[in-house]
């Protein structure tokens with residue numbers, strides 16, 4: 436919901452024949468009922484605006500008519516507008532009348548995140564959606580929203596995936612699956628339902644602001660198109676379906692191509708990749724970035740990446756950065772590395788904890804006997820974890836000489852960009868253990884002695900799902 440919602444909207448009241456309700460009920464029933472076999476908890480994301488008010492009302496009617504679900508609602512209070520508390524009250528009153536449990540998620544939107552206040556609010560809202568305890572979270576976007584989204588994205592040069600618009604169902608990195616049951620329903624039908632049921636809702640003043648390009652499309656461009664093409668919204672939504680199917684085919688082709696060019700470590704083999712046609716190579720790269728949870732790259736970026744990959748060789752390290760990470764070539768394989776949270780810049784003291792966070796990863800310390808690092812030897816000085824600063828050496832094998840970490844990392848095949856992220860456990864000035872390389876012989880635990888075994892567990896990388904790529908269309 437936008438930050439500038441102030442006034443209330445209401446459909447002209449008065450008794451009318453319920454002509455829209457059966458149609459909407461049938462559409463929603465067909466969409467929702469089969470899904471409930473996978474989970475009955477259905478929550479509606481209720482902004483208080485016309486669309487989500489209608490969605491919740493129609494679903495509560497379906498529940499009364501026997502739809503077997505646990506219906507609830509979730510309102511996100513962004514605290515940005517002076518009206519925010521009034522919207523909460525509106526949602527509370529509306530849900531009370533419908534006998535639907537309402538949860539309020541309060542968020543604080545940072546004013547200076549650099550992405551703009553609307554985008555920051557959307558991000559916070561999505562975080563609340565991810566914590567929602569339901570099987571399904573229903574958003575109220577409809578067919579005209581879909582048409583706007585497609586047109587808007589095309590005008591910004593979208594590819595096939597972007598032009599596919601909003602999916603009617605998708606998973607989130609965590610939490611319930613998002614569904615859009617009204618995606619096939621027109622705005623006019625929703626408004627007619629509200630009129631028929633004499634519903635009221637809150638209005639978003641910012642929706643009328645024609646300086647926002649999206650609103651300009653809605654209020655000025657699309658009505659103008661509709662004069663010549665009365666079924667424009669329907670046609671654009673249908674086109675979105677065609678694009679979605681094409682996007683699926685491209686994904687399937689990328690999966691096949693991946694099998695053709697995959698190397699021994701499950702990564703793409705550079706030489707085989709360079710044998711693909713340019714279009715297929717481009718498609719596979721897009722797919723790989725998407726798989727790694729990164730946003731769709733710009734055409735310019737893809738061109739540059741292909742150019743560099745075509746001239747990369749085993750000896751040179753290639754790195755092409757994206758907004759979300761980088762593409763590296765190491766030992767003839769392509770590594771797609773998503774940007775990760777920073778790791779500690781100052782040494783991190785270890786006082787015997789079983790776990791310590793290391794950036795997005797975790798260090799686990801397990802007690803052992805006769806294995807790992809000797810507890811006795813660690814007691815000699817303060818123990819801390821840090822990254823390498825240059826010049827450190829290690830002797831993992833007592834039969835071989837002590838050698839620089841750089842050499843040992845090379846020998847172990849640890850890629851250069853990982854080396855500065857790996858933790859070293861130091862006892863005073865001396866290095867006792869290095870992730871990926873092991874325990875220094877001078878600190879090795881003797882048989883029968885108390886030791887500690889350290890494991891670096893990599894944290895899950897949340898995925899960016901389609902639909903989050905293009906902010907204006909996302910919930």
Ligand SMILES: Nc1ncnc2c1ncn2[C@@H]1O[C@H](COP(=O)(O)OP(=O)(O)OP(=O)(O)O)[C@@H](O)[C@H]1O
Nearest residue numbers: 436480481482484485486487510511574575576910
């Ligand atoms: N503050 C909010 N709390 C809960 N859900 C929200 C909120 N804002 C938006 N949503 C959900 O996301 C959908 C899309 O939001 P968007 O801001 O694009 O539309 P909207 O104009 O708020 O729609 P509506 O008419 O339903 O209010 C909404 O239909 C609603 O389901």
